[in-house]
Amino acid sequence: MKKHRGETLSWEATDGVIELALHREPINEIGSATLGELEQFIEELEIATGHASALIIYSAVPQGFCAGADLRELYEKGRPLPVEARVAGVRQFLERIHRVLNIIDASPLTTIAAVHGVCFGGGFELALACDLIVADRVARFCFPELRLGLIPGFGGIPRLKRDVGNAVVRDLLLTGRSFNVQKAQGIGLVGQVAAEGEALRIARSTAAQIGKFDRHTSVAAKQFIKPIPYNELRREIEIFCTLFARPAVEEALHKFSESRDLQPYLP
Amino acid sequence: MSTLDQTTDEILKLAAAHFKVQQEKLSPDDDFFEKLEIDSLQALELLTRLETHFRVELPDYEMQGVTSFRALAERIQSRL
Numbered sequence: 001m002k003k004h005r006g007e008t009l010s011w012e013a014t015d016g017v018i019e020l021a022l023h024r025e026p027i028n029e030i031g032s033a034t035l036g037e038l039e040q041f042i043e044e045l046e047i048a049t050g051h052a053s054a055l056i057i058y059s060a061v062p063q064g065f066c067a068g069a070d071l072r073e074l075y076e077k078g079r080p081l082p083v084e085a086r087v088a089g090v091r092q093f094l095e096r097i098h099r100v101l102n103i104i105d106a107s108p109l110t111t112i113a114a115v116h117g118v119c120f121g122g123g124f125e126l127a128l129a130c131d132l133i134v135a136d137r138v139a140r141f142c143f144p145e146l147r148l149g150l151i152p153g154f155g156g157i158p159r160l161k162r163d164v165g166n167a168v169v170r171d172l173l174l175t176g177r178s179f180n181v182q183k184a185q186g187i188g189l190v191g192q193v194a195a196e197g198e199a200l201r202i203a204r205s206t207a208a209q210i211g212k213f214d215r216h217t218s219v220a221a222k223q224f225i226k227p228i229p230y231n232e233l234r235r236e237i238e239i240f241c242t243l244f245a246r247p248a249v250e251e252a253l254h255k256f257s258e259s260r261d262l263q264p265y266l267p
Numbered sequence: 268m269s270t271l272d273q274t275t276d277e278i279l280k281l282a283a284a285h286f287k288v289q290q291e292k293l294s295p296d297d298d299f300f301e302k303l304e305i306d307s308l309q310a311l312e313l314l315t316r317l318e319t320h321f322r323v324e325l326p327d328y329e330m331q332g333v334t335s336f337r338a339l340a341e342r343i344q345s346r347l
Contacts, residue, residue, distance in 0.1 A: 027308075063308055118308060138315050142327075177326035180315045 001048035004041075008034040010060075011041055016053045017207045018045065018109065023060040030122045030154075031070030032077075035093065038100045049108055053215060054207035057104075057130060058114035058200045065113070065139070068121025069154070075253040087245050090153075094237045097122070097154050105129040105159070106228050108219045110210045114203035115139045116196070120178070125154035128163065131226065134192045134206065135181045136199040141189070142178035148252040153240035158232035164188055269347065274321070275340040281320055282313060282336070295337040317343060 001013040008024035020041060022028040030038075045055070059065045074093075078086035104111060104126075113127035115135040120142045127133050127141075135141075143152050143160075151157060151173070160169050164187050172179070184190040194202045210218070243249060269277070275295045283290035286303045293302055300310065311327065317339070318325050323346040333339050 118311070137319065138312055140311055140315050175326065175328065177328055178311065179324070179326075180318050182319065183324060 001044055001051075004044070006037040006040070009037040009041060011044070013048055013052055015208075016051065016211045017204070018048060018052050018055045020055065020057045021060045022058070022066060025061055027063045027067035027118055028059055028061060028065065028123065029067055029070035029073075030097070030126075031073040032093075034070075035096055035100070039096065042100055042103045045103070045107065045109075052109055053211040053213075053218070055104070055107060055109045055111045055130075056114055056200070056203045056207055057111070057126065058203065059116065062117070064117025064123075065115040065119040066123025066126060067118050068123050068144070071148070071253055072257045075250075075257040078250070078253075083245050086250075087241050090244050091237065091241050094153050094240060098233055098237065101125065101129040101155050102228060102230070102233070105155075105226075108215075108222070110207070110218060110222070112203045112206060114199040115141075115190075116199050118142075120144055121152065121156075122154045125152060125156040125159065128156060128159040128189075131222065132192075132203075132206065133184075133190045134194055134199050134203045135184060135190045136194040136196050137181055138196050139181045139184070139190075139199070140178050141181075141184050142176070143172055144176050144178070146173065146176040148256065149246060149249040150243050151236070151240055153236065155233050155236060157236055158229035161232070162227070162229060269344070271337075271340055271344050274344050274347070275337050277320065278317060278336050278340055278343070281316060285313070285316060293336065295340070296335050298334045299336055299339065300334060321347065323347060 001018060003012040004010060010021045012019055024034055078089060111130040112132045112134060113130040115127055115133060116139055118140055119127055121144055124141050124143060143156055145152050168187050181190055181193050185193055192202055279290055279293045282303060283293055288303060314325060314327060321343050323343055325342060329342045333342060
């Protein structure tokens with residue numbers, strides 16, 4: 001795999017480990033630029049997979065892993081359009097991001113999200129597509145979509161359901177609250193907790209260990225233990241698009257986009 | 268169990284150390300957004316550090332309407 005530096009992402013492979021760095025300021029919001037580069041990355045990933053054992057996804061921006069979808073872009077792109085066209089546009093975006101995350105989820109490589117700081121919405125969904133999450137002590141996770149009148153749309157609900165009990169899913173989704181790494185580890189989402197700033201180092205150490213194992217065995221084990229909930233993922237897109245058509249959502253996105261509030265991430 | 272004043276003092280100490288502000292310049296009824304010059308993300312980071320320090324879980328919706336250190340201490344105190 002050739003080293004690549006894009007506008008929002010960079011990637012390279014070293015000693016059988018592929019690393020994908022997110023570096024779109026301020027906090028890696030996933031909009032059309034990031035989606036385009038993710039699609040480019042997964043094309044190269046599929047070619048490079050035969051020569052690697054692990055993929056690490058991390059953020060190179062200090063504030064955190066990823067704050068989720070680029071809501072300002074989402075609002076601005078949809079604003080001049082009638083509702084049907086807005087929904088069609090968002091459906092297209094969701095289908096594209098789902099394809100990316102499904103490929104990462106199903107990758108024969110062992111995938112590790114190295115998380116620091118904010119890991120919200122689509123960022124949390126990106127982490128959940130990975131096999132392992134290593135997070136540092138200041139990491140914070142959240143599905144805040146309910147605050148906008150939506151549900152997670154990048155596959156978060158089926159993937160969260162895959163990993164934790166339904167009571168936890170209800171707590172997180174129906175309150176939209178953020179939670180810290182101790183909670184995340186306690187409910188089984190985070191496998192290893194790192195000191196502040198050490199998540200990537202620990203992810204690399206874990207990837208090096210993974211590289212010692214027979215690839216065929218790891219691939220067979222992963223396919224057995226990690227089902228991809230394709231039907232539920234498709235259903236999530238449908239529910240999201242139905243909700244997205246509501247005027248309350250446009251109003252909430254408008255409010256978010258226009259806000260100069262110091263506290264847009266607090267309820 | 269700590270009193271509210273003790274909890275407030277610990278919050279002031281922790282916030283001063285982390286955001287590199289002199290503790291003497293902070294008082295319980297100060298608006299912590301203004302005094303610490305922090306934004307929402309930094310407020311979440313402060314919340315995370317307070318949760319770890321006090322070993323509590325404090326949902327961020329509990330921060331609604333909370334702007335002073337004393338009010339923050341009351342929220343934490345209610346979970347000790």
